[in-house]
Amino acid sequence: MDRLSTSSECPDKVYDLAIIGAGPAGSLAAALAARAGLSVIMFEQKKHPRTKxxxxxxxxxxxxxxxxxxxxxxxQSQPVYQISVIKNRTPHTYNSKTRLGLVLKRDKLDQLLAExxxxxxxxxxxxxxxxSVQTVKPDGNNKDLYLFKTTKNEDVNIFASYLIIADGANSNNADQVGLSGKHRFCGWGLSKIINLKSPVxxxxxxKFYPLPFLGGMGWSFSGSDWANHGVGGLAGRKYLARAYNKLFPSEAKGNREQGKLNSxxxxxxGPLKxxxxxxxxxxxxxxxxxEPFSGEGLYNSFKSAHLAISAILKSMAEIDSQVTAAEIYNPLFRKYFYFAFIKTLPGAALLHARSILAxxxxxxxIAALxxxxxxFNQALDLSAIGTDRLLVKDIGD
Ligand SMILES: Cc1cc2nc3c(=O)[nH]c(=O)nc-3n(C[C@H](O)[C@H](O)[C@H](O)COP(=O)(O)OP(=O)(O)OC[C@H]3O[C@@H](n4cnc5c(N)ncnc54)[C@H](O)[C@@H]3O)c2cc1C
Incomplete structure (x- = not known):
């Protein structure tokens, strides 16, 4: 952690909480904190709506x-009630009585959450x-604060008592405050939105398409007049791109107006870090x-946002005893992520085996997951961590 030993900075503005990254995780955490009465600043390097x-x-x-x-x-979204796994051109289908979720465009979801x-x-x-982020102890303060250097704040010092790092998979801020930072071993996802001339x-x-190597899956999710096609897994990006072209051969012919395949x-x-x-x-x-099997990230993003805000609120309430947010968060993280992950890994391996053999x-x-x-699933009990009331409290605007 980069720490200034002297305290010459003038705290132009001290927020209770600063958040780096206004993706779904950052925006939900920001909203929960603001609803609990905290002053919150959130930095986003792009402008919504931004592509994800x-x-x-x-x-x-x-x-x-x-x-x-x-x-x-x-x-605009499509409710999902059906899952189809297509292997050797044969579809295997499951119909759910309850809604499994929604298909929508991520730029719109992320904009809605940030707004x-x-x-x-x-x-x-x-x-x-x-x-960059530094920890500093300004004059007259008995606690370290976080100080930010951004692309715009040359003349103004922005300080915060608590910090949430939500700057995504390529995070370059986490290691500056003593967290694990870069994810050197990870899976990859490649996807593309196909705009269709007529409604689907x-x-x-x-629709899922198991790929013939460990941890690989292709998908096609349909919106009203667009479809999201992609592949993801543990193999390298070149291999995954080849698998994509095999699954969606008409796009491989280079239909440029349909945009690029991005990874x-x-x-x-992370649960081990x-x-x-x-x-x-x-x-x-x-x-x-x-999530290791499906690549679903929004659920755990929201789960971690709730746990983080719960820990920060409890730490603030214990201000006299100076209990840090990390001291409260780490046991919650072990319970809801680390121990859950130990069970999830064999569970994910079994699901992958099933995708190839049965x-x-x-x-x-997949619906049960x-x-x-x-x-191996572990649902988050919001009432146990105390953030349930933040979802319903009237904000009066
Ligand atoms: C191909 C693919 C398909 C996927 N499909 C699904 C799916 O269907 N369903 C699902 O649940 N999950 C899916 N995921 C996972 C999901 O996209 C992520 O888990 C989710 O976006 C995580 O949200 P986040 O807020 O943590 O990060 P992000 O959404 O990446 O947001 C991070 C934000 O931080 C900003 N930022 C970065 N650095 C800085 C900085 N230095 N200063 C200020 N701002 C910064 C970025 O601009 C960005 O807006 C998929 C992932 C991939 C790759």
């Missing part, structure tokens, strides 16, 4: 962790990249919390 490479599926378990007054259904955070009182600074006949179905890391080993130190906590992809049984298993009802 993603399959665009948000599961019902992820939705259940979002504020109830977030107008998710104001976005929601602003409505709760968060100061959002877009087009502003955090370049079959919407609301998640992004799928970090999943250090994700909290002093009063800083990494969440979402920055913490490496993608594909017909896979759709119902998304419903948190597989033997």
């Amino acid at each position: 490479i993603c399959g665009g599926f948000i599961s019902s378990r992820a939705i259940s962790l979002l504020p109830h007054d977030l107008e998710l259904l104001s976005l 929601y955070a602003v409505r709760t009182g968060v100061k959002l600074k877009e087009n502003e990249t955090v370049e 006949a079959e919407t609301g179905i998640l 992004w890391p799928l970090p999943f080993l 250090k994700n909290a130190n002093y009063n800083s906590i990494a969440i979402g992809d920055a913490a490496g919390l993608v 594909s017909s049984t896979l759709p119902s298993q 998304m419903n948190n009802s597989l033997w």
